[in-house]
Amino acid sequence: MSSSSEEHELSGLSESELQYVYNCSLKLKKSVVYQKSEEHPNRPAPEDFEQQLNRLLSLLRSKLEGPEYDHGGLDQLNITFTGFIGLKPNLQERIAATASLGQNEIWSSANLYHHLHFLVSRTTEASTRPWIQAFFFRASTILPPNKYMVLSMEHDVPATTISPSSFQTVSGFVDYAAIVTSLRNPASCPTFDNFHLLKVEISLTSGIFIVTKAPLFNPEDHVPRAVCNMYACAKFFQQKVLRSALTNGRDWIFLLIKFNDGYDGAVYKQSRMVRLEKFDDQVEFPSKPWPDLIAGILSHWIDNSFVDLACDDWFESV
Numbered sequence: 001m002s003s004s005s006e007e008h009e010l011s012g013l014s015e016s017e018l019q020y021v022y023n024c025s026l027k028l029k030k031s032v033v034y035q036k037s038e039e040h041p042n043r044p045a046p047e048d049f050e051q052q053l054n055r056l057l058s059l060l061r062s063k064l065e066g067p068e069y070d071h072g073g074l075d076q077l078n079i080t081f082t083g084f085i086g087l088k089p090n091l092q093e094r095i096a097a098t099a100s101l102g103q104n105e106i107w108s109s110a111n112l113y114h115h116l117h118f119l120v121s122r123t124t125e126a127s128t129r130p131w132i133q134a135f136f137f138r139a140s141t142i143l144p145p146n147k148y149m150v151l152s153m154e155h156d157v158p159a160t161t162i163s164p165s166s167f168q169t170v171s172g173f174v175d176y177a178a179i180v181t182s183l184r185n186p187a188s189c190p191t192f193d194n195f196h197l198l199k200v201e202i203s204l205t206s207g208i209f210i211v212t213k214a215p216l217f218n219p220e221d222h223v224p225r226a227v228c229n230m231y232a233c234a235k236f237f238q239q240k241v242l243r244s245a246l247t248n249g250r251d252w253i254f255l256l257i258k259f260n261d262g263y264d265g266a267v268y269k270q271s272r273m274v275r276l277e278k279f280d281d282q283v284e285f286p287s288k289p290w291p292d293l294i295a296g297i298l299s300h301w302i303d304n305s306f307v308d309l310a311c312d313d314w315f316e317s318v
Contacts, residue, residue, distance in 0.1 A: 022060040029053050058156055059173075074224050077162050077170065078265025079231055085256065085269050085309065086318040087293075094314075095289045098296035102141035109292055112138045116276070116286045128213060131249020135291075136178065139299035143180060147206075149302060152177045155195055157232040163264040172229035176211035180303045195236060202237055207305035214248045220273060222246060223253065227268050230257045234266075241308050243301045250276045250286075252294055254301065254315065258308065271315060 032050070074080070099109040115134050119127065140149035157172035181204055202208065210233055212226035226246040234242035234257060246253045254271040274294055276286040297314045309315060 022057065025053060025057055025060065029057065059154060074227060077168070077228075077231075078260070079227060079257075080265070080267050081269070082267045083269055084318050085254070085271050085315040087271070087274075087314060088316050091293070091314065092289070095292050095296060098142055098299075099289070099292040105141045107134075107137045107141045109138070109295075112291055112295065113286065113288075116291060120286075128216065128249045132176065132211065132213065132247060135249070135295055135298055136176070138291075138295040139302060142295065142299045143303060146182055147180050147303065148183070150179050150181060157229060158195060158236055160232055160235040164262055165264070170228055170232050170235075172232035174210045174229060174233065175213040178209045178211075178302050179205040179207065181205050195233075199237060206303055207239070207242075207307070208233070208237065209243060209245075209302040209305040211245045211247060214246050214251070214253075216248050216250075219246060219248050219251050220253060223255070223270060226253075226255060227257065230255060230268070231266055234259065235263060238263075239306050241306055243305045243307075245298070245301070252297075254297060256309065269317065 029050075032053075102108050103110075112134060116131070119130055119134070136149070136151055140151075143149060153176055155174045155177055157174055159169040159171040162168045162170055179198075183204065198208070210229060212222065212229050214222045214226075223246060226244060230242050230244045233244075234240075240259045242257050244255045244257070246255060252271075252274045254274070255268060256270075257266050257268040259266045274290070274297070276290050276294070293314075300312075300314060304310075304313075309317065
């Protein structure tokens with residue numbers, strides 16, 4: 001697995017810290033004055049710095065504000081919830097087969113468990129990223145042969161109109177974006193600097209799978225925000241179907257959105273929360289088979305992110 005050379009880590013900060021960074025950055029922007037040098041009158045203004053500062057402010061605003069949609073707001077945007085998807089019965093053999101993959105790799109099933117046990121005592125809002133990334137790393141190990149995952153973090157999803165007949169727009173913020181490609185050479189892999197560049201090269205991938213990071217408590221309250229992110233992302237890439245997940249690293253909700261004809265609204269389904277169970281009430285170690293189950297689902301969904309549920313899926317409509 002390879003990752004973007006630029007990983008913008010903002011989400012490890014608390015809301016008050018993010019607000020402080022935003023205020024300081026805004027103050028810096030207002031205080032910067034460009035003056036022509038008498039010695040070098042033809043020297044251009046440092047526009048690159050201003051662009052980078054504007055991008056930072058945009059990222060911070062996205063994290064502080066976020067989409068303001070609740071379930072009622074989704075209905076107003078013609079995004080409708082149509083039911084749940086449930087785990088198929090009798091998955092024990094499939095989970096065992098998944099756990100056996102990559103036994104000699106760094107991110108084997110055994111090492112995933114060891115890593116999660118290490119993280120248990122460090123469970124805070126700021127530590128959700130190591131939990132999420134551990135599952136991504138394991139998922140990349142169990143992809144089909146000759147397939148490779150490229151992982152990127154924190155992207156603004158460009159604003160797009162809700163429907164062809166509406167001037168109202170929706171945008172989003174993606175905490176994680178993963179693509180699967182058959183290109184082994186990282187230099188040949190699609191670039192992940194921004195979604196505009198990736199859109200040009202999306203045909204080189206099996207799709208894009210996005211994850212919205214949720215808080216530790218009541219992550220299901222943030223499903224509307226995740227759905228808005230999915231809608232904006234799928235509309236931007238002009239895809240009729242998109243899979244996604246909402247997670248705090250320990251609790252996972254898998255989401256599937258499908259557009260109506262003419263991209264005039266959409267419908268979505270979600271899974272019940274898939275949680276890391278404990279051995280007992282005293283020891284908060286993740287117990288088998290839940291980490292292997294989550295990693296298996298994640299790997300399959302990353303590789304089929306633009307595809308509707310099929311007979312080989314972990315889930316089925318209920």
